[in-house]
Amino acid sequence: MKPSPIVFRNARAVRAIAKHCAYCGDEFTRRNPATFDHVIPRLRGGTKATNNGLAACQHCNGLKGSLSLDEFFRRFPLAIQNVKAYLKERQGKKIDGVEYAAAIKKRFGLYY
Ligand SMILES: [Zn+2]
Numbered sequence: 001m002k003p004s005p006i007v008f009r010n011a012r013a014v015r016a017i018a019k020h021c022a023y024c025g026d027e028f029t030r031r032n033p034a035t036f037d038h039v040i041p042r043l044r045g046g047t048k049a050t051n052n053g054l055a056a057c058q059h060c061n062g063l064k065g066s067l068s069l070d071e072f073f074r075r076f077p078l079a080i081q082n083v084k085a086y087l088k089e090r091q092g093k094k095i096d097g098v099e100y101a102a103a104i105k106k107r108f109g110l111y112y
Pocket of ligand 1: 021022023024025026056057058059060061
């Protein structure tokens with residue numbers, strides 16, 4: 001079954017589900033706000049659906065840019081553990097009825 005295409009409606013919704021950047025693990029604050037990072041970049045056909053999104057700080061979102069997740073992990077291998085921890089923390093949390101971590105892991109084949 002295809003996961004429902006759902007979006008983080010706004011920055012507050014992103015913060016509600018994630019306290020830390022998926023890539024570097026830094027805590028989100030007023031000065032370090034959460035952004036919606038498109039895992040498959042929009043330039044490469046990625047959608048705005050929640051299962052294509054990780055909450056990232058602006059710095060990491062900029063570093064990732066239009067890289068694929070694999071390309072990003074090759075450049076920044078420490079991010080792999082942070083993404084795994086991010087998804088583990090998010091297990092069971094739902095956005096619009098869809099279990100977020102499961103939807104991301106299924107889509108990107110991320111297992112731990
Ligand atoms: Zn970050």
